[in-house]
Amino acid sequence: MQSLKRFLPLVAFLLLVVLLVRGLSLDPTELPSARLGDSLPDFNLPVLGESVSRQAEDWQGEPALINVWATWCFSCRVEHPYLLELAQKGVTIYGLNYKDDPEKALVWLDDLGNPYTETVVDKDGLFGLDLGVYGAPETYVIDASGVVRHRHVGVVNEQVWNEQLAPYFEAGPMAGGSD
Amino acid sequence: MVRLLLSMMIFWSTQSLAVIETYEFSSPDLKLRYKALSQELRCPKCQNQNIADSNAPISRDLRAIVHEQLEAGATDEEIIEFLVDRYGEFVRYRPGMDSNTLWLWAAPIILLIMAVAVVVTQIRKDRDRQTISSNAERANRLREKFDGDLS
Numbered sequence: 166m167q168s169l170k171r172f173l174p175l176v177a178f179l180l181l182v183v184l185l186v187r188g189l190s191l192d193p194t195e196l197p198s199a200r201l202g203d204s205l206p207d208f209n210l211p212v213l214g215e216s217v218s219r220q221a222e223d224w225q226g227e228p229a230l231i232n233v234w235a236t237w238c239f240s241c242r243v244e245h246p247y248l249l250e251l252a253q254k255g256v257t258i259y260g261l262n263y264k265d266d267p268e269k270a271l272v273w274l275d276d277l278g279n280p281y282t283e284t285v286v287d288k289d290g291l292f293g294l295d296l297g298v299y300g301a302p303e304t305y306v307i308d309a310s311g312v313v314r315h316r317h318v319g320v321v322n323e324q325v326w327n328e329q330l331a332p333y334f335e336a337g338p339m340a341g342g343s344d
Numbered sequence: 345m346v347r348l349l350l351s352m353m354i355f356w357s358t359q360s361l362a363v364i365e366t367y368e369f370s371s372p373d374l375k376l377r378y379k380a381l382s383q384e385l386r387c388p389k390c391q392n393q394n395i396a397d398s399n400a401p402i403s404r405d406l407r408a409i410v411h412e413q414l415e416a417g418a419t420d421e422e423i424i425e426f427l428v429d430r431y432g433e434f435v436r437y438r439p440g441m442d443s444n445t446l447w448l449w450a451a452p453i454i455l456l457i458m459a460v461a462v463v464v465t466q467i468r469k470d471r472d473r474q475t476i477s478s479n480a481e482r483a484n485r486l487r488e489k490f491d492g493d494l495s
Contacts, residue, residue, distance in 0.1 A: 194391060199432035264401070290405060297430040299388040299402040 198305070198316035199297050205231075205311050206295035210285035213262055214271050219285050225311040228334050229257035230304055232281070232321070233293065235265040236273045238301040244320040245277050251326065252280035256334060260284030263293050263301050306333045364399070367411045374414050381410050381420060384438060388431050406435075 200206070205221040212219055224231075232248060234241040252258055260281035262270045267286050274284070287293050296305070297316075306315040314333050317325055369375040382396035389400040395407055406427065413423045427435050439445045 196388060196391075196432065196434055199428070199430055294405060294409070294430060297388075297432070299431065300400075 194318075196318070198313060200313045201316070203313055205307055205313060206292070208285070208287075208292040208295070210287055210292060213260070213267055213274075213284040213286050219283070221311060224259055224307065226309055227257060228306065228308050228314075229259055229282075230306060230321075230330065231259045231261055233261045233263045233298050233301050233303040233305075235263045235301045236269040237265065240320050241302045242277070244302055244322065245280070247320075247322050247326070248280035249278050251321075252282075257282050261293065261296075261298075262286045263298060264288065264290040304330070306330055308333065365404070365407070367407075369411075370415060377420060378410060378414055381414075381423060382407055384436070385410070385424070385427060386435050386437050388435060394437060 205224065207221050209218055209220050211217070230251070248258060258281050260283070262284050264287070267288070270284070270286070274281075285292075290298070296313075300318070302318075302320060304317045304321050305313055308314050315329060317329055319325075321330070367375075367378065369378065379396070383394050385395045385406065387393050387395050387398040387400055387403045387406070389402045390398050393400075393403075395403040395410075409427070410423055413426065418426075424436060433439050433442070433444070439448065441449050
């Protein structure tokens with residue numbers, strides 16, 4: 166008993182080490198979406214550059230990305246070329262133009278290319294609020310039945326696609342090939 | 345000159361007011377609840393600030409929502425629930441009790457029990473030692489007395 170007691174500080178120390186190492190490997194800024202596993206919240210938003218509007222049901226049928234972007238968002242410019250690449254591979258990407266000027270958004274797409282199947286305009290950010298968007302860029306994965314499966318906050322690049330997003334597309338009808 | 349200075353001061357003071365917007369409330373009670381809520385709700389973007397302190401656009405939006413819903417007659421619980429639905433438990437600085445936060449709530453009680461246990465055992469130990477030492481002292485005194493008597 167007495168000899169066990171002598172090791173008590175060591176045991177306490179090791180426990181503390183385990184706790185701290187675990188703490189270091191966690192990302193405190195990672196915030197899972199509150200909407201995971203739920204259907205996309207209802208919306209009725211105008212399509213950018215057109216006089217039609219879209220509802221949540223219109224985006225069902227196949228897994229897709231919903232990319233939240235704006236012309237005021239610098240990181241959106243950074244991820245834009247990679248989104249074009251993904252679109253080329255056949256990935257369906259819906260754009261959510263978040264709290265932006267539609268005129269500027271159209272110019273942006275003209276200048277940089279348009280990776281989006283279509284973009285809806287959320288000028289006052291109310292749909293963004295329903296979805297739990299707190300900045301741009303954010304990218305959501307919805308499955309064929311319109312259920313939110315994943316959210317990535319920040320720039321989408323090859324690593325993010327391969328590790329986090331691609332798995333949701335492999336099972337679907339349009340594999341797209343994640344080479 | 346004075347007039348110019350004065351007008352400049354007025355100009356700048358309105359500018360500084362514009363940083364965090366002020367809301368008009370229909371009753372002072374709503375204003376108090378707004379203050380309490382905006383200090384208790386956490387900004388999802390700048391994670392160590394509440395929405396009252398944060399300048400992030402999302403905080404501005406959330407303050408607008410809180411104001412709007414307060415004026416529309418929503419209860420504090422309804423407003424918090426509205427935001428938790430969208431941003432998760434994360435937005436609350438006083439999280440509810442669930443499997444994730446169980447330890448958070450239980451830890452202070454467990455630590456308190458442990459502390460009390462340590463203090464109680466320590467006090468018991470001290471008392472035992474005191475009785476022993478006073479016993480030894482008594483024996484010494486007696487011995488001295490006897491020694492004196494004998495000599």
